[in-house]
Amino acid sequence: MKKRRKARYSSENYIQGILQGDRVLLSQSITLIESRLENDQILAGEILEAILPHTGNSLRVGITGVPGAGKSTFIEALGKWIIDENKKLAVLAVDPSSSRTKGSIMGDKTRMPELSQDLRAYIRPSPTQSSLGGVARRTREAMLLCEAAGYEVIFVETVGVGQSETLVRGMVDFFLLLMLAGAGDELQGIKKGIMEMADAVVINKADGDNLHRAQVARAEYESALHLFPSSESGWQTPVLTCSAQEKSGMAEIWEVILRYRREMEKTGFFQKKRQEQQINWMFDAIRQNLELDFFKHPKVQAALPEWEEQVRGGKVPPLSAANSLLNMYKQS
Ligand code: GDP
Numbered sequence: 001m002k003k004r005r006k007a008r009y010s011s012e013n014y015i016q017g018i019l020q021g022d023r024v025l026l027s028q029s030i031t032l033i034e035s036r037l038e039n040d041q042i043l044a045g046e047i048l049e050a051i052l053p054h055t056g057n058s059l060r061v062g063i064t065g066v067p068g069a070g071k072s073t074f075i076e077a078l079g080k081w082i083i084d085e086n087k088k089l090a091v092l093a094v095d096p097s098s099s100r101t102k103g104s105i106m107g108d109k110t111r112m113p114e115l116s117q118d119l120r121a122y123i124r125p126s127p128t129q130s131s132l133g134g135v136a137r138r139t140r141e142a143m144l145l146c147e148a149a150g151y152e153v154i155f156v157e158t159v160g161v162g163q164s165e166t167l168v169r170g171m172v173d174f175f176l177l178l179m180l181a182g183a184g185d186e187l188q189g190i191k192k193g194i195m196e197m198a199d200a201v202v203i204n205k206a207d208g209d210n211l212h213r214a215q216v217a218r219a220e221y222e223s224a225l226h227l228f229p230s231s232e233s234g235w236q237t238p239v240l241t242c243s244a245q246e247k248s249g250m251a252e253i254w255e256v257i258l259r260y261r262r263e264m265e266k267t268g269f270f271q272k273k274r275q276e277q278q279i280n281w282m283f284d285a286i287r288q289n290l291e292l293d294f295f296k297h298p299k300v301q302a303a304l305p306e307w308e309e310q311v312r313g314g315k316v317p318p319l320s321a322a323n324s325l326l327n328m329y330k331q332s
Contacts, residue, residue, distance in 0.1 A: 008032075008039075011046035018051055021150045023122060030124060030142045048141060051148035056274070058090075058147045059261060062156045062168040064194065065178030070204040072111035074178055074244035075155055079112070081250040083120040087153050090146035091115065093126040094139050094158045094168050122151060133288055136167040140281065143171065165194055170280055173270065174199045174257050181210060181217035195221075196228055198237055200256050206241035206249065214241045233269045235260060299328045 009025075014032070017025025032044040065071050075091055082089050091112070115121040124142060126135065143154050156172055158164045169175050177198035195201065201221050206214035221239045231237075238256055242249025264270035294300060307325060310316040 008043060011043055011050065014043070014047045015050045018047070018145055018149045019054060023119075023149075026122070026145060026149045027124070029145050030138075033141045033145070034138050044141075048144065051145060054148040055144040056147060058143075058152050058154045059174070059257070060143065060154045060156065060172040061257060062158065062165070062172035062175040063178060064158045064165045064168065064175070065204075066180075067159060069178045069180055070244045071157055071159075071178055074202075074204055074242070075157060076112045076115050077242075077244045077247040078250050078253060079115045079121055079155065080118075080247065081254055082153050083115075083118060085254075086120075088120050088122075088151045089115070089153045089155065090122040090124070090143075090149075090151035091155045091157065092124050092139050092142055092146070094132075094135055094156060094164050122146065122149075132164055132167060133284070135164075136171070137284065137288065139168075140171050165197065169197050170277055173264075173273065174260055176253075176257075177201050179203050179217070179221070180205060181213040195225070199235060199260055200237060200253070201225070201239045202249075202253060203239065203241045204244050207243035207246050217241075233264060233273075234267065235264065235269075294326075294329050297329050297332075299332060300325055303328060 009028075014025055014029045018029055029044070029047050032040045032047065035041065035044070063071060063075060065074075079089050079091065112123055116123050124146075126139075139156060143156070146154055154172075156168050158168045165175075175197055177194060177200070179201055181203050203214045203217050203221070218239050218241050225237050225239065228237075240249060240253055240256065242253060261270060264273075303325060307316065307321040311318050311321050
């Protein structure tokens with residue numbers, strides 16, 4: 001049976017729609033970016049190229065924390081604060097499908113009921129892709145589309161348990177780590193490396209009986225951070241407390257993010273970081289394309305099972321097998 005394809009407009013329609021801030025056309029364009037169909041990819045490429053001059057104007061904020069840290073509640077609270085400052089906010093998520101649990105999909109609209117009903121906010125769930133690299137690329141591109149559609153602040157949410165935060169760190173201006181008091185670092189699965197990546201550490205759930213513990217944790221994290229070597233930017237990572245549930249502490253957090261931008265723009269670090277991200281993006285694209293091309297190659301595809309068997313049986317060392325396959329690819 002032939003699969004029914006959804007009707008597509010011309011790229012011009014999407015481009016105009018995005019530039020006019022049309023949410024439906026924005027969503028459809030992001031769907032094109034996520035599509036694996038060749039025609040969709042061509043269309044997506046045209047759209048991206050055309051909107052590129054209209055991108056780069058937003059403040060890109062990554063938000064990470066273990067499941068249960070309160071990320072969606074926090075995004076709802078800080079997001080509300082930001083849109084009340086008359087800024088348009090887009091929320092994207094980086095979450096490989098493997099880390100979806102208990103039916104909760106990151107960025108799922110039901111997790112942010114207030115924001116999802118507000119026209120000043122745009123929420124997009126994580127693309128359904130299994131490879132983290134693929135998700136990262138699509139999120140970057142979705143971010144550009146949102147910028148072209150006039151969103152001034154972009155949140156990129158990720159679960160702080162794996163590699164995804166490194167990827168998100170590589171696509172945002174400011175990286176915020178949401179923590180809980182009382183649950184030791186070990187328990188929270190937060191590695192020292194993630195603490196080092198953070199531009200701000202925020203201890204959530206500073207309310208009720210937990211308030212004192214949150215304040216103690218704040219002091220502890222502050223002294224822990226002082227032991228880290230100073231960063232290239234000269235920025236001192238602040239530790240703050242908040243209650244996402246009670247929506248308290250949001251003004252201070254937003255002010256820290258804005259102060260970061262002010263100070264880093266003054267020193268040129270802000271621009272430098274973005275330039276480096278662009279370069280990394282280019283290398284990522286090269287790597288991804290080469291890999292795809294390699295595995296699509298007919299000779300490689302034909303020979304791969306046999307080489308796998310040989311390596312599995314210990315008859316050929318893995319490196320020799322890899323070199324032979326790569327030579328096949330290079331010679332044609
Ligand atoms: P996520 O998994 O990191 O997105 O966390 P959620 O936002 O879903 O929150 C996990 C749980 O913590 C939910 O039951 C929230 O109601 C609760 N929660 C989130 N923020 C706060 C807070 O500031 N204070 C308290 N007491 N509970 C909170």
